[in-house]
Amino acid sequence: xxxxxxxxxxxxxxxxxxxxxxxxxxxxxxxxxxxxxxxxxxxxxxxxxxxxxxxxxxxxxxxxxxxxxxxxxxxxxxxxxxxxxxxxxxxxxxxxxxxxxxxxxxxxxxxxxxxxxxxxxxxxxxxxxxxxxxxxxxxxxxxxxxxxxxxxxxxxxxxxxxxxxxxxxxxxxxxxxxxxxxxxxxxxxxxxxxxxxxxxxxxxxxxxxxxxxxxxx
Numbered sequence: 001x002x003x004x005x006x007x008x009x010x011x012x013x014x015x016x017x018x019x020x021x022x023x024x025x026x027x028x029x030x031x032x033x034x035x036x037x038x039x040x041x042x043x044x045x046x047x048x049x050x051x052x053x054x055x056x057x058x059x060x061x062x063x064x065x066x067x068x069x070x071x072x073x074x075x076x077x078x079x080x081x082x083x084x085x086x087x088x089x090x091x092x093x094x095x096x097x098x099x100x101x102x103x104x105x106x107x108x109x110x111x112x113x114x115x116x117x118x119x120x121x122x123x124x125x126x127x128x129x130x131x132x133x134x135x136x137x138x139x140x141x142x143x144x145x146x147x148x149x150x151x152x153x154x155x156x157x158x159x160x161x162x163x164x165x166x167x168x169x170x171x172x173x174x175x176x177x178x179x180x181x182x183x184x185x186x187x188x189x190x191x192x193x194x195x196x197x198x199x200x201x202x203x204x205x206x207x208x209x210x211x212x213x214x215x216x217x
Contacts, residue, residue, distance in 0.1 A: 014100055015164065016171050019196040024078040024096060075100050086181045094177035094186050103170045106163060111136045134197040137162050153178045158187050160194045
């Protein structure tokens with residue numbers, strides 16, 4: 001089951017709707033680190049087959065991903081914990097974010113031009129164009145090191161960039177994780193979410209033949 005999420009609230013004028021799995025746990029920026037770690041551990045404990053050690057590991061892994069959240073100014077952020085498909089005895093952790101950026105320079109440019117600008121020759125990045133129901137998007141992937149609690153680990157990030165209808169802002173939906181063995185599954189999860197993105201309030205969209213006909217009269 002998926003949870004419908006809207007960013008067009010409280011007068012923010014962000015016409016973006018999407019759906020995330022009900023297992024996602026939205027991050028409250030006002031929550032203390034201690035409370036969040038406890039909440040993550042509790043959430044991880046609901047995963048079938050998880051052990052206390054893996055629950056604690058998942059909570060700390062999420063904190064490593066979350067620590068720079070304030071710097072990227074995410075409009076929406078949620079964490080995801082699940083049982084690994086490749087290593088069933090292990091839990092996987094991932095951070096999902098939505099970032100809205102003012103980008104007046106994109107006006108008049110195609111998504112192909114934007115994608116070209118993201119490519120870094122010789123860098124550990126990958127960029128391609130994908131067609132979604134909401135329109136063409138640029139998918140950008142990279143690998144980097146994250147440091148937390150005097151430890152280093154390799155993390156991968158995939159971002160899907162949509163152009164907002166005003167043609168002056170972009171929405172960046174991203175997923176980040178250090179669980180590299182399950183990376184393909186996590187990218188598939190991001191792709192599933194991107195297929196639900198819409199710039200029109202789903203509540204205003206007719207869902208039946210009668211509704212469609214009524215709307216056209």
